[in-house]
Each structure stands twice: as structure tokens, then as C-alpha cells.
Amino acid sequence: MARDDSPKTPKQSTPVMAQFHRLKAEAGEALLFFRMGDFFELFFDDAKVAAACLDIALTKRGEDRGQPVPMCGVPVHAAEAYLARLIKAGHRVAIAEQTESPAEAKRARGSKALVERAIIRVVTPGTLTEESLLDSKAANWLAAIGRAGDDYAIAAADISTGRFELIACDTGGLPAELARLDAAEVIADERIAGIATTQGAGGFDSMEGEAALKRRFGIKDLAGFGSPGRAECVAAGGLLAYLDATQKDATAHLAAPRRIERSGLMAIDPATRTSLELLRGADGSPATSLLANLDRCVTPGGRRLLAEDISAPLARLDPIRARLGLVQYFAEDQLLREDVRTRLKSLPDLARALGRLVAGRGSPRDLAQIRDALAGADDLQAMLAEGGELPDLLASLLPQLTGHDTLVAELDNALVESPPIDASKGGYVAAGYDEELDRLRELASGGRQAIAALEAKYREATGIANLKIKHNNVLGYHIEVPAKSAKPLMAEDSGFTHRQTMANAVRFNSPELHEQATALAEAGDKALALEATHLERLTALVTGQAETIARSADALARIDVGAGQAHRAIEGGWTLPQLADQPCLEIEGGRHPVVEAAVEKEGERFIANDCQLGPNDRLWLITGPNMGGKSTFLRQVALIALMAQAGGYVPASRAKIGLVDRLFSRVGASDNLARGRSTFMVEMVETAAILAQATRNSLVILDEIGRGTSTYDGLAIAWAVTEAMHDDIGARTLFATHYHELTRLAERLDALSLHHVRAKEYKGDLVLLHEVAEGAADKSYGIAVAKLAGMSPKMLARAKDILSRLEAGRNETGGIAAGLDSLPLFAATTPEEEPSDPLVEALADLDPDALTPRDALDALYRLKRLADDR
Ligand SMILES: Nc1ncnc2c1ncn2[C@@H]1O[C@H](COP(=O)(O)OP(=O)(O)OP(=O)(O)O)[C@@H](O)[C@H]1O
Numbered sequence: 105m106a107r108d109d110s111p112k113t114p115k116q117s118t119p120v121m122a123q124f125h126r127l128k129a130e131a132g133e134a135l136l137f138f139r140m141g142d143f144f145e146l147f148f149d150d151a152k153v154a155a156a157c158l159d160i161a162l163t164k165r166g167e168d169r170g171q172p173v174p175m176c177g178v179p180v181h182a183a184e185a186y187l188a189r190l191i192k193a194g195h196r197v198a199i200a201e202q203t204e205s206p207a208e209a210k211r212a213r214g215s216k217a218l219v220e221r222a223i224i225r226v227v228t229p230g231t232l233t234e235e236s237l238l239d240s241k242a243a244n245w246l247a248a249i250g251r252a253g254d255d256y257a258i259a260a261a262d263i264s265t266g267r268f269e270l271i272a273c274d275t276g277g278l279p280a281e282l283a284r285l286d287a288a289e290v291i292a293d294e295r296i297a298g299i300a301t302t303q304g305a306g307g308f309d310s311m312e313g314e315a316a317l318k319r320r321f322g323i324k325d326l327a328g329f330g331s332p333g334r335a336e337c338v339a340a341g342g343l344l345a346y347l348d349a350t351q352k353d354a355t356a357h358l359a360a361p362r363r364i365e366r367s368g369l370m371a372i373d374p375a376t377r378t379s380l381e382l383l384r385g386a387d388g389s390p391a392t393s394l395l396a397n398l399d400r401c402v403t404p405g406g407r408r409l410l411a412e413d414i415s416a417p418l419a420r421l422d423p424i425r426a427r428l429g430l431v432q433y434f435a436e437d438q439l440l441r442e443d444v445r446t447r448l449k450s451l452p453d454l455a456r457a458l459g460r461l462v463a464g465r466g467s468p469r470d471l472a473q474i475r476d477a478l479a480g481a482d483d484l485q486a487m488l489a490e491g492g493e494l495p496d497l498l499a500s501l502l503p504q505l506t507g508h509d510t511l512v513a514e515l516d517n518a519l520v521e522s523p524p525i526d527a528s529k530g531g532y533v534a535a536g537y538d539e540e541l542d543r544l545r546e547l548a549s550g551g552r553q554a555i556a557a558l559e560a561k562y563r564e565a566t567g568i569a570n571l572k573i574k575h576n577n578v579l580g581y582h583i584e585v586p587a588k589s590a591k592p593l594m595a596e597d598s599g600f601t602h603r604q605t606m607a608n609a610v611r612f613n614s615p616e617l618h619e620q621a622t623a624l625a626e627a628g629d630k631a632l633a634l635e636a637t638h639l640e641r642l643t644a645l646v647t648g649q650a651e652t653i654a655r656s657a658d659a660l661a662r663i664d665v666g667a668g669q670a671h672r673a674i675e676g677g678w679t680l681p682q683l684a685d686q687p688c689l690e691i692e693g694g695r696h697p698v699v700e701a702a703v704e705k706e707g708e709r710f711i712a713n714d715c716q717l718g719p720n721d722r723l724w725l726i727t728g729p730n731m732g733g734k735s736t737f738l739r740q741v742a743l744i745a746l747m748a749q750a751g752g753y754v755p756a757s758r759a760k761i762g763l764v765d766r767l768f769s770r771v772g773a774s775d776n777l778a779r780g781r782s783t784f785m786v787e788m789v790e791t792a793a794i795l796a797q798a799t800r801n802s803l804v805i806l807d808e809i810g811r812g813t814s815t816y817d818g819l820a821i822a823w824a825v826t827e828a829m830h831d832d833i834g835a836r837t838l839f840a841t842h843y844h845e846l847t848r849l850a851e852r853l854d855a856l857s858l859h860h861v862r863a864k865e866y867k868g869d870l871v872l873l874h875e876v877a878e879g880a881a882d883k884s885y886g887i888a889v890a891k892l893a894g895m896s897p898k899m900l901a902r903a904k905d906i907l908s909r910l911e912a913g914r915n916e917t918g919g920i921a922a923g924l925d926s927l928p929l930f931a932a933t934t935p936e937e938e939p940s941d942p943l944v945e946a947l948a949d950l951d952p953d954a955l956t957p958r959d960a961l962d963a964l965y966r967l968k969r970l971a972d973d974r
Pocket of ligand 1: 699703709710711712728729730731732733734735736737861874875
């Protein structure tokens, strides 16, 4: 007999396993959390994956179709923490809940009935709303990519706050837009080269998308949304279908879509974002980013908005000036600024509380957060309105902070001061709000008193001093006495009914207790049910005003960013930038905020530098020793332009920024981490992208491009890139290089000028001055930097020897650029300081006629030592 036919290994699954298989088929690739009582269980491969990821025990649960069933589980009350880890590790999780209680199942379908289960939600990285799963400082975008012919578009939603954006772009623009959003999850229904996406849930169709948008927002025509194009409708269709598929019956919170006009924003590609360390430092940590350095916001909403401002600086004068006007208003009035910040600090996260309520996952505490935040917004409005002449942006924000008086009053009357997150135990509706509820609560509390009185009465009647009335989930209320005193109560006519005998105690019931307990439970149940209806009604009241509440949340966030930026500007002694619409860039006393903070922490001073780029001098070629500060200078110029266009003050004593349409920052191969492709290849691809996209109005930072290949190839590429940048593109460009040969380009290219970071040798040691000066560097000081780094004297001596041979060879042949023309190397420059030679200096200092024989011998030893040092 074949093994499968044995009665012990039935081919059919048990009913519960059959139910599991059905739900697992529905969940697809998502891990299935299968609710069984107090646990979410995972089976088969899901169990293996989850056990490994969560570091929990993998067990077995009998057999299914002849095969053992691997299983692991997490307790329901702690599920959120486990979910967080699975989501972080990139998994999606389908939650299958029991949709009826075991008692209901029995009542409906008999004693052996299986409890109904259904997937109530698929938790994915882009569709989170729970506070504990989200980063309060960052938006949480789900992005869907749509395509119609050659046009692409992104539909992006952050359902934790209800933001919804439609962005039209070409394939080339996709990575930049996704990088701006820093999306938690990207879905598509086809593969898109270079972008990691997961499969959506269908709906990627322009007609379907249009219909879904109309249905969702109850409109007849999309003209009100700025008539999104076909690709945008495809993307929106995919996004809405995915939200429906993951949220099931709950509706995700979405405001009307905002079409993002990319021309209104400074374009910044992913490589530039990484290189400028906007949201994460080079070590990947947010703590060392530009954002962390700038962030003085006091609300989570403000922090999220600042991150967006930094990720998407503006490229139009008026809106930038509006933001700057707000910052200036707060910068110039310290008392007002502090008052605003103190008030904001105490406010809850309005946008996210609203997101949870609209998504159907709201709690009584979320309602109280709405109440407190809206009341605070109203007070803030009243205070700010007294301020006389207001900057335009603030004047337009103030009305958005008010208008919720009735709602606030209702929530105020209805809720206790600090209601719980868990609604199941009640206690969140305030006393005095509902007479019926008060009556039921009184009954319940009267019942508890009556039970306490009963306990006293029984003690007295039985003479058992430690008789107790207790409560548990199995027996409900019962009387418990020590085993040794139980005998009289066991008698037929004692008035007590025996329920349970334990090792040390015996439990009883009595008709009186039963009656009181039933009354108590009924009153309690009714009170709970009544509170639940209030919760539902109040939630509906709030979600009915979701749009205006979301607007209040946005206004609070903008005010927080304005005041926070002002605070940071005052702290750092920053300046209000001037914006212009010609391609100029004038920075006096510019600083790199993050490096400055790091340098100051070490007790040193950061050296401020100027930069002047304009039509006649738009390409700076910067040379100088390693560690001299070239990269810092380049990045600080880029950051100042970015911070100004994000609408904030800048770390400089004066700054005039001609609007930058696109910002590029590239770091040479050897400074970059390998990302699968050869680093040199990455560098070339990225440089090609700059040459293809940069315009006259762009700002380009090139840091040692061309270094990752052979010297000749590298120089040739750097040379050609510089020429193309100068002649064809005309973007404002800063190019740091170690190829001193490039400085010869200054002879031919009118708008190119030479600069260097200063250094000098003092008594054989290199001193880095971190000062940017005109002209090219006199030499590269590589060996001196190696000495600073602690390389051994023997190694250094050998390197010096090799260097002098190489240089001799170069002089004979005319150097590596000999073939280009007959100009001598570094012809454009006059070295600022002759390199000093300690041996020559010591010799020059000697006056042989004035020496005693003893001095002469000492001098000889000294000279010998200096010669050895060389
Ligand atoms: N303006 C400045 N004032 C004070 N210290 C500075 C300044 N600029 C840079 N530094 C310090 O010098 C270090 C090196 O700077 P940076 O990386 O910009 O040099 P670099 O010239 O680009 O070097 P490399 O060519 O090796 O990449 C910084 O980490 C910082 O500590």
C-alpha cells in the first residue's frame, strides 16, 4: 500500500488548513499572518522565512497532506513590533483575522464549526499608518509608475498623512523623482530598467485610472485636478488599485491629487542627493546629514516638511521669496519665534492622527490628538494675527488654522483628558456627556459595590475570614475559600454551588452573586457598546472634515519649518540669500554647515571662503593638496544654492544666487563606493548624464572626475569634459582636480579661471590652510599629506626618490601633456610661495667666520641630520 493512502496521512487538508491554503493563495507573495486565538501563526515557507527574520522558534503543527507543517507564531498583543521587523526586512504581510468569535461560529453553524477568517489588510512598506511602524520625521511614500507610449508618470501617496501627487516625467526623469520622494515602496506592472519595483495589483490603465480617480473623489471631470495626462492616469489607476487591494475594506486617506510641475522644482538626480548627503550622511546615518544639521523643527509634521523642502528645492522666484519672507519674519523677532515654537512643541502629530482615523485604524487617543492640535492651532492663529503686518505666506496660512471650533468643542465635551489607544476597555467618553452612559456606569459601579458588600456579608455568615469574591475569564465572578474551610459550603443547603476544587482553594457560586454579576456585566457591556457608537460617530465627524484638518496640519508644519529655519539661521549667524534670475552665484564667507559643525567639535575653526561665478567666469578649476578642503568647498557652494532655493537662510555673510534649474554633484570614482558596476564605469555614465542634461542655468560640481582610470585616459576625459562644459553647456561649474595639466586650459577658455586651496610647508611639515585662492596650486604635496597621515619615514623616503625620478623623466619628455601643445606646464600660474628647503635655509643661516670649532662641529651634525631627513 502506498504511504499516502495510509489512514494516518490523508490526502485532504483539515478544514482549518484548507482555509489557510485558500487565504494563502489570495495573499500571494505576502507572508500570511493567520489569526488563531491569541496568536498570529505562520505556516510552511512563510514560517521558515519569518522564523529566520524574527529570530523566533520554528516548530511543527502536525501534518498536512502527508507532509509536516512548519509553523511559527507571534502573540497578537506584540504583533506590531514583529510586523515592523518584517516590513523593514522588505516583506509584505497579509493579515488574516477571525471575522467572527468561536461562540458566534458555534451558534451559526454548530459545535464543530470553523471560525471564519479573512484577509483584512496587506501591510506593505508604502501603506503603513501605525505610529510604531513609521518614522515620524519622514513622509512614507508609495509610488506607482505608469507608462503611456514614451511618457512616464508617477502617482505617489502617503496614506499616513493623505498626501497624493501626480508627476509626469520621461524615463530619464524617473530616478530623480523617485529619489526626491525617497519612496518606501515602488510598484509597477512592468520592469523598468534601473529601478527596483514590485508588482502592483493591476489597474495600470488610463481609462481605469481616470474612472478610479473620478469615483474616489466623486467628480465628473478631471479638469479640476489640472487635467492629468494619460501616463498620470495609468499611474493613478495602479496606485488606487493597489491601495484597494492592500487596505481591503478600509479607505486609505487621500487628499485630492496635486500635480507636480517639475519645472517648478530644482532637478536633483539620485547621485547628487547621495553625494551632497542631503537626508543621510556618507555613513548612511541620518544624524550626519544636511537635514539633521538644519532641523530645528519642534513638530513631526514640521520635520517631514523640512525633509521635503530639502529634497525638492524650488526653481521659481516668487514661492522661494514667500518662504524666505516667513523665515525672515521669525528671524527678526526672537520673542515671537520662541513663543511660536513653545506652542507648537506641545501639539500632537495632527496629520498622522487624521491618517489613522480616516484609514479606519483610529483610536480614542487619535481623536484627542485632533482635539488638542486643532485647539492649539486656533490659539496660535489668534496670537499670530495680533502681529501687525504679516509676511504674505503667513497671512495666507492663518485662516487655515481656524474654523474647527464646533468640532473641537464636541471632542472636548465627549472625551476624557487623555483617552487610551485601546478602545476595547472603554473609559474614554467623558462623564456628563451622555446621560445613558452615566447611568450604565453608575449601575456597573453600584454592582461592583454590591459585590464587595456581598463578600463582607458571606464572610460574616460563614465565619471564614479569608473568603474572597474573585473574577477570572473562565468562571467570571466566584467565591473562593481556602480548601480547609470549604466543607460547610459543600453542604446541599449551604446556598452555595460548588464550581471548582483546586489544590489549596475551592470555588463556589451563589444565586445572589450570579444575579449581581449578570447585572454588572450587562451594564458594562451596554456602556462599552454605547462608547463604541460615540467613537464611531466622532470619528465620522472628524473624517468628514479631513480636508480642512489636513490643511491645518500643513499650515502648522509650514509655520514650524519657518520658525525652525529662523532659529537655525540665528544660531549659525547665517544670512538671508538674495535670489536672481540670471545665472550668477556670489557667495562671500561661505561655509559648509555639516563640516563646520564637525570641525568646531574638534575645537578648530572653519575657514570661510568666497565664490563668484558669472557669465564671464563660470568655470572654476580648483587644484590643491589632498585634504586641502576642495571637496568641502565644492559641496558648500552646492548646498548654499540648494538651501537658498529650499527657502532658508544660508551659511555665508552674503549670498546672491541666480536660480539653479538643475544641480549636479559628482565625486570621482576613487571617492565612491562600488555599486556592482565598475566605479569608473559609474562615473562615466553619470558624467555623460550631466553633459546630456545640464543647461546654462545649472550648477555643476565635479570632484576629481576621471581619476579612476589610467592617467592618460583620465586626463583626456577630464580635459574633454571641461571643454564641453565651457564651450557647449555653459553651466556654472566647479571642477576639483589633481590633474595639474588641466590648468593649461585657462589659456584657451575665457570663462575658466584657476583656483587652489592653499597649503604651505613649514619646517618640513605640511600646513593645510583650507583657504581658496586664485591661481593654480604650485604642487600636489601628496607625499607631505602621506607624512601627515603617519606613513613611515622609510616609505616616505622611497616615495620621494621615485617622485624625483618620475619628475626628471617628465622634464625630459615634456610631461604627460607634452603632446597637446608647447606650453610649459603650469604656465598660467606663479607659485605663491617658493617651497622652502630646510637644508638650504640652515646653510644660508651659517656664518663660517663666526663659528667656534665646537659650533662648527655642532652645525655639521645638524646639517647631516637635515640631509638624512630628506
Ligand atoms: N574651510 C575649512 N575650514 C576648516 N577645515 C576644513 C575646511 N575645509 C575642509 N576642512 C577639513 O579638511 C578635511 C578634508 O577636506 P576635503 O575632504 O574637502 O579635502 P579634499 O581637498 O577634497 O581632499 P581629497 O583631495 O583627499 O579628497 C575636512 O574633513 C575638514 O576636516
